[in-house]
Amino acid sequence: MNFTKLLFNSKSQAQYGVLSRFYYTNRVNKATLYSRISPLGSPNKSVEAELEDWLKHGKNVRVAELQRIIHDLRKRKRFTQALQVSEWMNKKGLCAFSPIEHAVQLDLIGKVRGFDSAESYFNNLKDQDKTDKTYGALLNCYVRQRQTDKSLSHLQKMKELGFASKALTYNDIMCLYTNTGQHEKVPDVMREMKENNVSPDNFSYRICINSFGVMSNLEGMEGSLAEMENQPNINMDWNTYAVVANFYIKAGLTEKAIDALKKSEQKLDNKDGTGYNHLISLYASLGDKAEVLRLWGLEKVACKRYINKDFITMLQSLVKLDELEEAEKVLKEWESSGNCYDLRIPNIVIVGYIRKGLHEKAESMLENLMEKGKHTTPNSWGSVAASYLDKGQVKKAFECMKAALSLFVQDKGWKPNLRVVTGILDWLGDEGSVRDAEEFVESVRRTIPVDRKMYHALLKANIRHGERVDKLLDRMKADKIQEDEETKTILAMKSS
Template sequence: MESKLFRKITMQSAIASRFYYTSRTRKPTLYNKISPIGSPSTSVVPELEDWVYKGNKIRVAELQRIIRDLRKRRRFTQALEVSEWMNKNGVCIFSSTEHAVHIDLMGKVNGYPSAESYFNSLKEQDKNNKTYGALLNCYARQLQTDKALSHLQKMKDLGFASSPLSYNDIMCLYTNIGQHEKVIDVLNEMQKNKVLPDNFSYRICINSYGVRSDIDGMERILNEMENQSHIVMDWNTYAVVANFYIKARLTSKAIDALKKSEERLDKKDGLGYNNLISLYARLGEKTEVIRLWEREKSDCKRCLNRDFTTMLESLARLGELEEAEKVLKEWESSGNCYDPQIPDIVITGYTKKGLHEKAEAMLKSLQKRGKATVPKSWIVVAGGYLDKGEMENALQCLQAALRVQNKGWKPNPNVVSGIISWLGDKGNAEDLEALVGTLRNVVPVNKQMYRALLKAYIRDGKEVDGLLDRMKKDNIDEDEKTKEILDMRKA
């Protein structure tokens, strides 16, 4: 599979999304009514209908801007609703551009069969390179290899495959299904058909060699790319190359690639800084990590939560947790919205170093200041105490995790099992009952919980008949281990 870094900084091609609109018209009123509707499941149609009902004008450019913005924020269902509303109400006669956007959105929301059906319903004059390309993108994105290749051949026959975008779709398809060796064949075909590869074409090929640990092949493609007169080398290509050099433990080559990447970095590109910081952290280059962070703060003026996250993760990787605490304080005073996942990075870093008391102190400090914590943080600390045999502390942290649990969260089963076993052997029945009662809302009760309860009941001299009845209601049968525990009453 392709590297995480490659997916993160290069798969922003047609596979990820195609943005056909270029209008910069600013008519914010309707936009400001729709944009704040954050939940992707909330329909935007009522807002559109209300806008018309109140006698406001509908401007095509503004609707296009809304669709573009919704797509950028991955609110595809809402974007499709706006596009469908435009089409249904005859707001404008759809050009091939609008049709292409609509096909792309239908593919993302309803799957390629829906996009395919819409494409087939178009008039022949609307079936051009844009709409054909949009459908090809749907096929490739949903890994429909045969359909994608057949469709590309039709595009070639019709003269619609004259740009690198269509070939890039096929390269991404081969990358995503793990057939990296076929990517270079697509590049060769492009060049044979006199289609000039773009930066993304070369970057996919570089990745195809890198994931196969073919450094020579990667360098050969990089050299070819550097010598193309129509190519302007970019920071992310060298970052991808650096990533594979790091994996191959070619440190000096990696640093050289990172320097070339930094030379091409836009001063205000926080994403670029983040990637370079992460790569230098993997190399263990603390000085470079801190230098780039200071440069990012100076150039970008304001750092987002994602920037603080990257820096904290990098410092945690380096084991520089005191430095991380300084950055955490910078974040707290930045005015950015609070995100409990950010302090969790430092908390987790401390637990990995065995400093569970410090991690717990940070959690308690957050609580004291009225800041939310995440159950994962408490469970990580609980696990650390469990490993050290500090069971009382482990129990307290598990209880804290259960108090701040969120929907869908599940505690680490090893932590739960260890604490339940300890309470069964040494705890009292009331404490164990309370814990199991709370856990019941998060995970299904199991045999181990009932075995522990039986042990605690018997040790405390309590009757177990009611407990055995509850076992039956929970569809948990008595087994040999259960019978052995019950025999303890006779001892």
């Protein structure tokens, strides 16, 4: 579980509204502009053509709907499309942009084109549009791209203009120091914030608590937590206690961790699957199977519908606990849930099998998925191949690596494990057929540069079966691979 993400998630939720576990669906089968734009899958696919077509057919365009579309696209991290809608709305003059609309567009420009473009947009704004909203949006752009000097210079301007009177501004600077690893500076920002009579909010305290925890200053962390608990304007939330529990676990303070986890659970919104997931992960770190299963049961009742992310967290936790039988039960729940297929989910169990030396079960699961027409990846098959090789079952490793290579797609990031490839090549040279060796080398050289070991395997296989190797040696020269002493030793096998 990524606890840095836990720290920052609540900030975005507070700014942009709590993210729903369900995508919006139109309640009536009536075509809307939203229903035209929302399904445009690729985040980089242009939406301007859809907007123009809507107008061309005489349909009304309501500003409120465009704003809602922008809001939804931002939630889904489809920032390029959100920016296109915002810029189109501005270009068409559908409404006079207020500082809030400018701030949204500035933020999107920063996300899509970088802080330089955001800075240029800001500089071209009219003076009346340069308010705390647009100044704050530009500060956020600087912070997001870790521009320390620009962030601090911009903050100073905001102070001079009286725009640094909210917690959000100081939170941004604390985020900057957190993201650049300068945790020791975070408490100083918190102190300055209070001196300037700006009340810290939940996120202010949480980021300060996190910095103390990262610095292993548990006394400072506990002091900040106690102060936060005593603030009348602060409603304590589950994720603050979860952050604290995580640092107690890392420090080996189990009792304190459990106490923080109990407090976190008391603050959970019954429908907050994210909260349950974090607590499940933390109890797994403590090795507490009973609590993991209890919270999973509560989550299923509370959230009614549980999404793939929930299954991923639960399966990761069970595999961490070496509870593979329980993981198999959860996997069956997922299979019957009706959720969309996601290879990451069965792959968690596959990885668990491999770690426990149950490579036959891992292979069987992959075969079963393929029989059902489900997508598998070369990485999964490659991992099973490595497991077989480690157990000395080279023929099985060969079969699994063939499956991995058959799924290879250029520029998708996967490369075969060279140790596994070498082991299989040695085996093919000593025991494999000429056809198997040829086909394997042909597949491998599509993924990694051809090398001497590949040719040595081919030479040995051909010589063992009484085949001529003249053409093979010519291919070797064409690939600019010179003969070495081992090559000569292999060739000497012909006359023995």
